Amino acid sequence: MRAAVVVGGVNVGKSLLVVNFAAYCGQRGLRFQPLDRYAASPRPWSLGEARRQLVSAGPHAILAVQGVAVTLVGKGGPRTVRLWDTPGLVAGVAGDPAVRHAMADALAKVAQADLVLHVVDVARPNCWGEADHAVAEWRAAATPYTVVANQMDRPGAREGLKHLRRQAPGLPVVPVSALTQQGFASLRRAMAASLPVD
Amino acid sequence: MASGHPGGATPDTSAEVLRWLADGHVSTVEAVRQLRRLERRPGAPAPAPGPDLPTAGALAALDALVGLREVKRQVREICAFVDIQQRRAAMQLAAEPHTLHMVFRGAPGTGKTTVARLLGQLFRDLGALPKGHLVEVERADLVGEYIGHTAQKTREVVRRALGGVLFIDEAYALARGGGKDFGKEAIDALVKVMEDKKSEFLLILAGYPREMAAFMDANPGLRSRFAIHVDFPEYRPDELAAIARLMLAERQYRLAPDADEVLAKALDRRTGVWHENAGNARMVRNLMERAIRRQAVRLVQHTGPLSREDLMTLVAADLDEVR
Ligand SMILES: Nc1nc2c(ncn2[C@@H]2O[C@H](COP(=O)(O)OP(=O)(O)O)[C@@H](O)[C@H]2O)c(=O)[nH]1
Ligand SMILES: Nc1ncnc2c1ncn2[C@@H]1O[C@H](COP(=O)(O)OP(=O)(O)O)[C@@H](O)[C@H]1O
Ligand SMILES: [Mg+2]
Ligand SMILES: [Mg+2]
Numbered sequence: 001m002r003a004a005v006v007v008g009g010v011n012v013g014k015s016l017l018v019v020n021f022a023a024y025c026g027q028r029g030l031r032f033q034p035l036d037r038y039a040a041s042p043r044p045w046s047l048g049e050a051r052r053q054l055v056s057a058g059p060h061a062i063l064a065v066q067g068v069a070v071t072l073v074g075k076g077g078p079r080t081v082r083l084w085d086t087p088g089l090v091a092g093v094a095g096d097p098a099v100r101h102a103m104a105d106a107l108a109k110v111a112q113a114d115l116v117l118h119v120v121d122v123a124r125p126n127c128w129g130e131a132d133h134a135v136a137e138w139r140a141a142a143t144p145y146t147v148v149a150n151q152m153d154r155p156g157a158r159e160g161l162k163h164l165r166r167q168a169p170g171l172p173v174v175p176v177s178a179l180t181q182q183g184f185a186s187l188r189r190a191m192a193a194s195l196p197v198d
Numbered sequence: 199m200a201s202g203h204p205g206g207a208t209p210d211t212s213a214e215v216l217r218w219l220a221d222g223h224v225s226t227v228e229a230v231r232q233l234r235r236l237e238r239r240p241g242a243p244a245p246a247p248g249p250d251l252p253t254a255g256a257l258a259a260l261d262a263l264v265g266l267r268e269v270k271r272q273v274r275e276i277c278a279f280v281d282i283q284q285r286r287a288a289m290q291l292a293a294e295p296h297t298l299h300m301v302f303r304g305a306p307g308t309g310k311t312t313v314a315r316l317l318g319q320l321f322r323d324l325g326a327l328p329k330g331h332l333v334e335v336e337r338a339d340l341v342g343e344y345i346g347h348t349a350q351k352t353r354e355v356v357r358r359a360l361g362g363v364l365f366i367d368e369a370y371a372l373a374r375g376g377g378k379d380f381g382k383e384a385i386d387a388l389v390k391v392m393e394d395k396k397s398e399f400l401l402i403l404a405g406y407p408r409e410m411a412a413f414m415d416a417n418p419g420l421r422s423r424f425a426i427h428v429d430f431p432e433y434r435p436d437e438l439a440a441i442a443r444l445m446l447a448e449r450q451y452r453l454a455p456d457a458d459e460v461l462a463k464a465l466d467r468r469t470g471v472w473h474e475n476a477g478n479a480r481m482v483r484n485l486m487e488r489a490i491r492r493q494a495v496r497l498v499q500h501t502g503p504l505s506r507e508d509l510m511t512l513v514a515a516d517l518d519e520v521r
Contacts (some may be wrong), residue, residue, distance in 0.1 A: 101220045
């Protein structure tokens with residue numbers, strides 16, 4: 001199955017995007033597949049459960065790389081793709097070995113992506129950091145790559161979006177709010193454009 | 199030259215970059231830059247395989263090693279065994295508990311650490327080890343200074359290795375020292391954790407063949423727990439030359455014909471640096487890195503334009519230290 005890998009800094013809203021976008025695509029029970037092919041996948045989560053498990057405002061709620069399959073309806077027919085949630089990238093050397101291993105897992109997954117969704121929190125000042133720059137420089141020319149400008153519902157997001165467009169010239173940017181689901185139709189279109197019909 | 203590792207070396211493969219990242223040798227940003235550099239090389243290997251071909255990456259890396267035919271065969275056999283035991287367990291069939299701790303016998307620079315690292319990845323991909331990372335230690339990391347200290351240090355090292363591979367280099371040195379030495383305490387502590395944490399990590403004891411044989415004989419408690427012995431022969435001169443060319447090609451360098459000849463001759467000679475370190479791939483790596491630095495010194499002194507060719511080529515003069 002094609003892999004759309006969701007990558008970005010800590011707490012930019014990657015997990016909420018994965019859960020709510022899966023819901024938007026009509027998914028109700030979310031069965032996340034772990035990275036390791038022998039590990040048992042957990043029972044499907046309801047949307048509420050998935051949000052409780054994965055979404056948090058604190059540091060690295062969850063270090064696992066895991067994916068949930070969704071079907072995008074779009075021009076020409078449906079496209080099935082697995083959305084992979086990854087732990088947020090920290091630019092430096094993490095002190096905790098578990099976090100460092102998680103960074104390595106995340107980058108390994110990005111290297112295999114058929115499609116990268118690079119999430120940025122545009123309501124934050126200086127939303128395009130060193131790690132964002134490096135990752136885009138690495139993958140944007142090699143794979144279909146979309147920058148998802150998240151948290152558009154929050155104050156300051158419009159200026160942040162302008163800042164992002166200046167910092168990342170040439171990259172396609174789709175503004176969304178993972179919370180209100182505004183912009184999800186554009187995101188689905190952008191994704192469908194780079195995925196083959198089932 | 200791009201930096202990023204304490205030794206000043208650059209990683210040769212994406213797998214190596216990710217390992218350095220996990221081990222804390224490079225920052226996330228530096229790791230991403232290195233991944234980009236490696237992919238931009240012409241002829242760079244395809245990105246790591248997806249979950250459908252879990253071990254292809256590490257197996258390909260194993261195959262890419264020069265020589266080591268028997269080692270490669272043994273590793274494949276071990277992996278087949280582990281894979282089938284995992285599948286049997288998954289279908290509720292009785293599975294052999296994997297007490298797959300190993301002894302790697304060979305001189306320094308014969309590829310023991312390299313193969314141990316790949317084994318960790320293979321076991322991880324097979325689902326036999328959750329992390330598959332390598333923790334490489336030696337006597338000083340295990341043996342303490344007062345009673346109780348050793349057991350504590352050993353437990354700490356094992357804790358770091360849980361889920362992966364604990365690689366003890368020159369393990370026979372644990373038995374050094376005699377009476378008031380704490381090496382014995384480390385051995386006892388290891389035997390104990392091997393019982394307590396049976397399949398939670400893979401223990402590999404490495405060292406010179408003769409010393410390791412004597413060491414295992416003197417410690418029956420250990421011997422009975424190591425069924426797998428892997429021998430790493432010293433590399434032949436032609437294998438070392440192939441390793442040198444491989445290491446250079448990975449860094450986008452190559453030897454001019456005169457340099458290649460110097461290298462081949464030096465490797466065959468029965469005296470000098472090469473002879474004293476016959477069979478040692480690490481020495482080859484160090485000397486090639488030195489040759490790369492000498493080339494740089496030679497080229498900056500050069501007036502006039504430098505071609506891509508010039509920048510890639512090591513000539514005989516760059517190998518002066520080798521002769
Ligand atoms: N207002 C608002 N909050 C969001 C949005 N996306 C995520 N959040 C919140 O930001 C925090 C981090 O979200 P999470 O999905 O865990 O981020 P991750 O670390 O990138 O996976 C949580 O408290 C979310 O509820 C958004 O679009 N708008
Ligand atoms: N068969 C081989 N092919 C290519 N490179 C090798 C091979 N064996 C060893 N090397 C390289 O030689 C160096 C030393 O190897 P290492 O595994 O550290 O040896 P040991 O642990 O036995 O001392 C490493 O840089 C490794 O990449
Ligand atoms: Mg998250
Ligand atoms: Mg070694």
